[in-house]
Amino acid sequence: MRVDGREIPVSGSLLQPRIRRTSDILRVVLSALSVAIVIAGSLITRPQWEALERSVSGIVGFLTPEQSNLVYIVYGIAILALPFAILVRLVRRRHWKLLAGFLSAGLIALGLFSITGTGFSAPRWHLSEPGQVHTFLSQFLDDPRWIAMLAAVLTVASPWLPARARRWWWTLLLAFVPIHLFVSLVVPARAALGLVVGWLVGAVIVLVVGTPALEVPLEAAVRVLAQRGFRVTAFRVLRPAARGPLVLSASTVPQPELSAPPDGAPAAAETARKSGESHSPDNELIIEMYGANQRSRGMLQQFKRWLTIRSGEYPAPFTSMRRAVEHRALMGFAIADLGLASNKPLTVAALDRGWMVYAHTVPQGRPLTAADGEPTLARVWRALHSMHQAQISHGELRAEEIRVLEDGTVLFGGFVQSEFGAYKVRFDSDVAQLLLSSAALFGTGPAVRTALEVLDKRAVLDASARLTKTAVPTHVRKAVPDAGELMKSIREEVAAQTGQDRIEAAQITRFSRNQIIQLVLLIGLVYVAYPYISAVPTFASELRNLNWGWALLGLTVSALTYVGAAMALWACASEAVKFGNLLLMQIANTFAATTTPAGVGGLALSVRFLQKGGLGAVRATAAVALQQTVQVVTHVVLLLIFGALAGTSTNLSHFVPNATVLYLVAGALLGLLGATMFVPKVRKWLLNEVRPQLADVMGQLKDLARRPARLAMILGGCATTTLGMALALWASIEAFGGSTTFVTVTIVTMVGGTLASAAPTPGGVGAVEAALIGGLAAFGVSAGIAVPAVLLYRVLTCWLPVFCGWPIMRWLTAKDMI
Structure with missing residues (x-):
């Protein structure tokens, strides 16, 4: 590199990786989004936009035909001359690489709009077309090929053009919108499409060709340092520009012609010269160069922090890269005054093409x-x-x-x-x-x-x-x-x-993970529950024919299921907690389980209650796991028993998938299990977390085998829970005048319960109702009976306990039981 008649060697690469060119990548992303928006708008709302454009054109289109022709002639000549003027400028300045990108962008944009469903369609412009404004220029300007080509070549050349010329030429190109309106024409959707497609093509070419911002202004940095009293003799690249600035080491010698620092030079530089530090031929400085890509990346990071992180977690955002670099230098001075800075700032300056330079001494130690x-x-x-x-x-x-x-x-x-x-x-x-x-x-x-x-x-x-x-x-x-x-x-x-039990993680985000999950679940709940909410008027009208005796029986049986669940958990916990409080907790458990997917909130509440009741964390978790294990086993056994009973008189083939589906599901599960075994974190979790819990549960099961009274209590409680839910549905069907067997209802209820545990919605809302209504319809129950009966069943077993569970959970919290 030659600067002011001196050769200054530069060792290392100054090139920035293409994947780190934030500004160029943002340009491509924004242009691609614009293409998607224009296409979507044309497909979805094109008639409305065309009607609006005609209305606006009728208001502002006040020019006469002769005036319209004159405007078109003047604008057409200017827009035709635009690409040729840019082309001449590139040739005169010998930007051969940019010239290749310029021509490529124009040809690609023309080619994209010349491809049709029947092949390649060349432009068809005729000089003899009659009409008001259907002259050669209007044909030329209305053609999306020309609009796309102009947008593409202007996008490629813009970074290399003077700011004033760039603004005027983009204004000239975008002026086709008001000109069309003033001459009483509608802006065609294909012209807008040509504009955004040309922008996208040009943005991709710019990513390949590059911009002036990629050219590091080292010459300007050398002159700035010379003004500060540091004569650079060589540069060595320490770190190429990527996520951070371009970092160089600069070898310097003192300026013999300067006896005093110029106005504004840092006192640190003068002190260094007086102490003899800058007179050493091996004296080095660290130069950090910040370009346009660092500014773009910094803006994105600031926006992300503002969007996701609470205010105060990071320093206040800066309005420009210059302010950020100046702040860093000022903080260097402040920490140096404390005697805690390993380096001292020397200068900060703005350079050509949007670059900033920050120079400081080599870090000590x-x-x-x-x-x-x-x-x-x-x-x-x-x-x-x-x-x-x-x-x-x-x-x-x-x-x-x-x-x-x-x-x-x-x-x-x-x-x-x-x-x-x-x-x-x-x-x-x-x-x-x-x-x-x-x-x-x-x-x-x-x-x-x-x-x-x-x-x-x-x-x-x-x-x-x-x-x-x-x-x-x-x-x-x-x-x-x-x-x-x-x-x-x-x-x-x-x-x-x-000596702390545990340390809760601090929340620094504006929205916690639980809040985001709850929002998603709420949206999903509204979506899946909407069809059933729409059936509420029908359900209300059917209440006039309700047999309240059967409904009361369903409510009583539903209440007994909580007694069974409390009895099972009480026995699993070795009767170490009060049964009355445990029964109240089961009602509160309904609220926690319904408001979380797959009932995980209910499990967590049960563990917490047992811990507050005096059980250790391991023992409480084992008790809940034992109850869930027995519940699953009981559920499967009852399903097999009632399935066998129903199979003797009912065709269950429509509930069983065909062999191909079963093979696919089994293969997918086995493949997923095999894949997880190759993930170290999953293997570690299975070995350190799951295996000890399984071993503890197996030990509890062996202990239950030696204590038949306790085993009978747990099995009875689990069976009461499952069969009680089935009896509540059967009572709901009878309440609306339906007629079906208890065996059939039990099969349908257990299938619905299985879906409730697997569905991602809170309490299985939507999935349970659909499964129960579909299952009853498969066994011959009419929709007029099945829909209100299932809704009544869900009110008795889900929604009433939820509304009762909320105040009970608040009371348990106030009593420090959970």
């Missing part, structure tokens, strides 16, 4: 390593504590940003996410990051112990709650091997050293 020992780690914690006392947060405490001098002094680098005047949330984030980085080097025990020696116990506890994937910055997590498991180990170590 060496990165923190495991060989430094716990005394050095204690000094790191004290240095961070001093920074926090000055109301400064660091924000990105990776091990490589922590430097150690020969005398043991600890310094910090980075400062990209630093903030002055920070508050507790930011300080907790710093402590969590340092816990993670130090634990990766020294182990969880020494890292936590040293933090507790320097910091307050409350500060370490609050910080450890932020050791989650969302709360810890991405750069910090990626710098640590197996960060997820390490964060879990640190939380356990903090709990052990502080």
Whole structure:
């Protein structure tokens, strides 16, 4: 590279990977979305848009035919000359690579609109077409081929054009919309399609060809540093521009002709020259170059944080890349004043083509390593504590940003996410990051112990709650091997050293995972329940013919199912809790199980109740697992028994899939099981979590075999639950005058219960109703009886207990029973 008559060697690649060109990728994505919107709009709402365009055209179309022709002639000449003017400019400036992209974009856009269902269709423009404005120019301008070609070539050339010319030429191209309206014509949908397709073609070509922003303005950086008193003799690329800036090492010598720094030069540069540091021929500076792609990526990250993360978790967003780089330099000065900065900022300046340069001294010391020992780690914690006392947060405490001098002094680098005047949330984030980085080097025990020696116990506890994937910055997590498991180990170590039972993870997102799941489930619930909500008027009209005696019997039997469930769980828990409270918990359990998919909320509530009743966590979980196991076994046995009874008098073939479907399902399940065994996390979960639970349940089952009274109580409770639900449905059918056998209703009810446990909707809403109505119809029950009977059954067994379960759960919570 030659700058002002001097040769400055540059070692290393300055090219940016194509997958990191954020601005160019965004252009392609936005243009593709525009094409999809125009096509969807043309297919869905084209008649409405055409009617609106005709209406607007009738209002603003005030030009006479002669005036319209004149406007078309003037605009047509200008728009025809536009691509040729750009072409001449590219040739004169010898942009041969750009010229190839320019021509390719135009030809591709023309070719795309020339392909029809019958083959390739060439443009057909005629000079002798009669009509008001159907001249050669109007034919030319109304053709989507020309619009697409203009949009494509202008997209390719725009980054290389002067800003003023770029704005005028895009305005000229987009002016076809009002011109069509003024001359009383409708803007054809194909013209809008040509515009967005041309933009997409040009955006893809730009991604291949590149933009001026990819050309690093090193010459301008050399001149800026020369003005600051640093004469660059060579550049060496330390890190190509990718997720972050382009980082270079610059070898410099002092400027002999400058006896004093120019106006505005940093005092740090003058101090360095006076101390003789800049007179060394081997003196180096670190140069960071920020381009347009870093600005685009930063804007996307800021938008993502604003959308997903609570305010205050990150520094306030910056309106421009210039403000972000200046903030980093100012934070470097602030931390240097504390004596904790490993480097000193030298200059910040804006360069050509939207680039920014930030120069600072080479970081002092060496990165923190495991060989430094716990005394050095204690000094790191004290240095961070001093920074926090000055109301400064660091924000990105990776091990490589922590430097150690020969005398043991600890310094910090980075400062990209630093903030002055920070508050507790930011300080907790710093402590969590340092816990993670130090634990990766020294182990969880020494890292936590040293933090507790320097910091307050409350500060370490609050910080450890932020050791989650969302709360810890991405750069910090990626710098640590197996960060997820390490964060879990640190939380356990903090709990052990502080005497805490468990540490709840802090929520830093605007919406928690549970809130998102609940929203999705609510939408799904409304969707699947809508057909049954629409049947409520019919159900209300049928209530006039309801036999209230059978309905009361159904309600009584439904209540008995909770007695059976409480009895089964009471026996599984070895009668260690009060039966009355357990019965109330079963009613509250209905609310928790119905508002969560597959009843997981009910299981969690049962475990929590047993723990509050005095059982340990392992024993409570085993008791609930034992009850569920016996319930499943009882359900399957009863299904087989009643299926055999029903099979003697009823054709059940329509309930059994054909052999092909069964083989496919079995193959898919076996394939899924085999695939999961190759995933290390799944194998670890099966070995460490599932296998101990299964072993405990098997031990409980063996113990039940030796205690027949307890086994009979559990089996009786589980059978009461299953058969009670079937009897409630049978009573509901009889209440509306239906007639069917109890065996048939039991088969239908158990199939519906199986679907309820598998359906992803809360309480199986939608799936259960559909299965019960379809099952009753398959056994000959008319829809006029099946629909109101199933709705009554669901009111008695699901919705009434849900409304009763909510206040009972609140009461149990107030009494500290759950």
